[in-house]
Amino acid sequence: MTKKLSRRTLLRGAGGVAISLPFLEAMLERNRSVAQVGxxxxxxxxxxxxxxxxxxxxxxxxxxxxxxxxxxxxxxxxxxxxxxxxxxxxxxxxxxxxxxxxxxxxxxxxxxxxxxxxxxxxxxxxxxxxxxxxxxxxxxxxxxxxxxxxxxxxxxxxxxxxxxxxxxxxxxxxxxxxxxxxxxxxxxxxxxxxxxxxxxxxGGVDAAAARQRRRELVLSAVRGDLGRLEGRLGYEDRLRIQAHTASIEELERQLGDLAGAGACTVxxxxxxxxxxxxxxxxxxxxxxxxxxxxxxxxxxxxxxxxxxxxxxxxxxxxxxxxxxxxxxxxxxxxxxxxxxxxxxxxxxxxxxxxxxxxxxxxxxxxxxxxxxxxxxxxxxxxxxxxxxxxxxxxxxxxxxxxxxxxxxxxxxxxxxxxxxxxxxxxxxxxxxxxxxxxxxxxxxxxxxxxxxxxxxx
Missing domain, CATH: 3.40.720.10 (Alkaline Phosphatase, subunit A)
Known part of the structure; x- marks a missing residue:
């Protein structure tokens, strides 16, 4: 039997930074979809x-x-x-x-x-x-x-x-x-x-680069947690976790693209x-x-x-x-x-x-x-x-x-x-x-x- 997860379940990233799970069915915001993430x-x-x-x-x-x-x-x-x-x-x-x-x-x-x-x-x-x-x-x-x-x-x-x-x-x-x-x-x-x-x-480019690197570390750690969590879930929620993992990977890619393109310069x-x-x-x-x-x-x-x-x-x-x-x-x-x-x-x-x-x-x-x-x-x-x-x-x-x-x-x-x-x-x-x-x-x-x-x- 699949153990029920609390809506307050958090994934721990680098440095203890916590990211919630917003994508399981009971947690979806009204009128938003997993497909929109990323x-x-x-x-x-x-x-x-x-x-x-x-x-x-x-x-x-x-x-x-x-x-x-x-x-x-x-x-x-x-x-x-x-x-x-x-x-x-x-x-x-x-x-x-x-x-x-x-x-x-x-x-x-x-x-x-x-x-x-x-x-x-x-x-x-x-x-x-x-x-x-x-x-x-x-x-x-x-x-x-x-x-x-x-x-x-x-x-x-x-x-x-x-x-x-x-x-x-x-x-x-x-x-x-x-x-x-x-x-x-x-x-x-x-x-x-x-x-x-x-x-x-x-704060300048160095500060912005540091913030971006922290985000990348958090996302990488969270992606690992998602993989371990997947085995505890039912079929429908596993599909959602897989979609969420894909969105995390897409977000990591976008961060890299933005960094390379100098997306935000003062x-x-x-x-x-x-x-x-x-x-x-x-x-x-x-x-x-x-x-x-x-x-x-x-x-x-x-x-x-x-x-x-x-x-x-x-x-x-x-x-x-x-x-x-x-x-x-x-x-x-x-x-x-x-x-x-x-x-x-x-x-x-x-x-x-x-x-x-x-x-x-x-x-x-x-x-x-x-x-x-x-x-x-x-x-x-x-x-x-x-x-x-x-x-x-x-x-x-x-x-x-x-x-x-x-x-x-x-x-x-x-x-x-x-x-x-x-x-x-x-x-x-x-x-x-x-x-x-x-x-x-x-x-x-x-x-x-x-x-x-x-x-x-």
Whole structure:
């Protein structure tokens, strides 16, 4: 008769370090499987821009699902076309049906990652219908995923901003919330972000190598204990122990691969960047995201470019008008504007510039070998979201949201496609959660979410 093992049974590694047995049937965590152990971690990044897009130059206009032709705004993504997914037909119905919010940018930015109605604050309504101190009504998708993964990495999530401040109203200023009234403030200064995130790694390469060697010794000793334990178990549990042994061997191999590849190196501290240098701040923040994911310091990150109702003036592109001004056709373009250039061309140049930044982030992730023939991008999904649908007129709409998913997140998303869908944005987030291993079938307002989207996987 096989003796029953306690759930507290431990395997003793080198130096008395104890490792529990988490893989027997009674010990399996809900919705996790033995097959997942040793798998390359999945990551998610949310990439926020504002004021909508010019649909005529954004969406593909020819070709089919897989042979689509990228439009003018997305030319920078051509080398990455096999690793992106463009879902056309996503609606932000929660914003459309929000009767509390009165300003389009309040609603668009607050709903962008939360899919919940806004909540009016004590100061009430101000100019242009803004809720001066309003808040999103629930948790944002990034924080919901971070809650699920909490404890897996040193940082549950990392939030970065690129001049994502300076607007008086609360709602267009923030995209990330831990809950109603709990906005998450992004890190705005790359140098400060570096000091906060990477300072704990300052022990240097020797310390890191020592920690790795200790892990290898523990794993080697535990593998021996597993072999001795196998004879005391029944058939089903022996199969699980064999799977666990295989996962230990895979983990040892991965440790060796990571050591050889120098997987985690402390990046150079950003410096010499002016606090208003939008392009350089953005580039530095994206580099910090890539290093953070490469070092597995977090698996959830976001980058917020400006705010909802963005006041950024892209003077490096020759623009004298703000992004928000251009998006509403305000006649503040300079009188000596290039011959034939109009507000639509200016808006397309803005869309194109952001696509170039998105391409930089994807390319940086794709350059990192994950150790099994895939790349960091292949095991990540970078969700490009916007607070508005389009910037070609003077209205705020959310019926054709300009989303792009970059990376398959470990093969979950069927990338390299332009697909027509009939979906609400909370349903897209259900797919993102499932890609990250979560069991959830709804997110945000459940009356506007019926589960994952048909056609993304």
């Amino acid at each position: 798998a390359i971690p999945k990551r998610v990044i949310f990439f926020f821009t504002s004021c909508g897009v010019v649909p005529d130059t954004w969406w593909p206009t020819s070709g089919g699902e897989r042979d689509f032709v990228l439009n003018r705004a997305h030319r920078a993504l051509e080398p990455l076309r096999d690793k992106i997914l463009l879902p056309d037909g996503v609606r932000m119905d929660t914003a459309t049906n929000d009767s509390v919010g009165r300003n389009g940018h309040d609603k668009g930015t607050a709903h962008c990652l939360t899919a919940t109605n806004v909540v009016e604050g004590p100061s009430g309504v101000g100019e242009f219908g803004h809720l001066w101190d309003g808040t999103a009504g629930g948790i944002s998708i990034d924080q919901h995923i971070a809650n699920y993964l909490e404890g897996e990495t040193p940082y549950r999530s990392l939030e970065f901003g690129v001049r994502a401040e300076g607007i008086r109203q609360a709602l267009p200023s923030r995209i990330s919330y831990r809950g109603e009234g709990e906005a998450v403030i992004p890190r705005h200064d790359p140098a400060v972000a570096f000091d906060q995130i990477f300072a704990p790694l300052a 990046p150079t501290r950003p410096g010499g960047i002016g606090d208003r240098d939008y392009p350089l701040i953005g580039r530095a923040q994206m580099d910090l995201i890539v290093h953070s994911l490469k070092c597995d310091l977090t698996r959830v990150a976001s980058i917020q470019w400006s705010t909802g109702q963005s006041g950024i003036r892209m003077d490096w592109a020759g623009h004298a008008a703000s992004h928000h001004g251009i998006s509403h056709e305000v006649g503040d373009l300079p009188t000596d504007w290039d011959a034939g250039k109009n507000w639509r061309q200016a808006a397309t140049e803005i869309d194109t510039w952001y696509a170039e930044q998105y391409a930089y982030l994807l390319t940086s992730l794709d350059a990192i070998d994950a150790g099994d023939g895939t790349t960091l991008l292949d095991n990540t999904v970078v969700v490009w979201v916007n607070e508005q649908e389009q910037d070609i007129d003077n209205t705020h709409r959310w019926t054709r949201m300009p989303y792009i998913l970059g990376g398959s997140c470990g093969g979950y998303f069927d990338v390299g496609r332009y697909v027509n869908v009939d979906a609400r944005h909370g349903e897209v987030f259900v797919d993102v959660m499932k890609a990250m291993g979560m069991p959830d079938d709804t997110f945000g307002d459940p009356t506007h979410c019926d589960g994952p989207v048909s056609g993304l996987t």
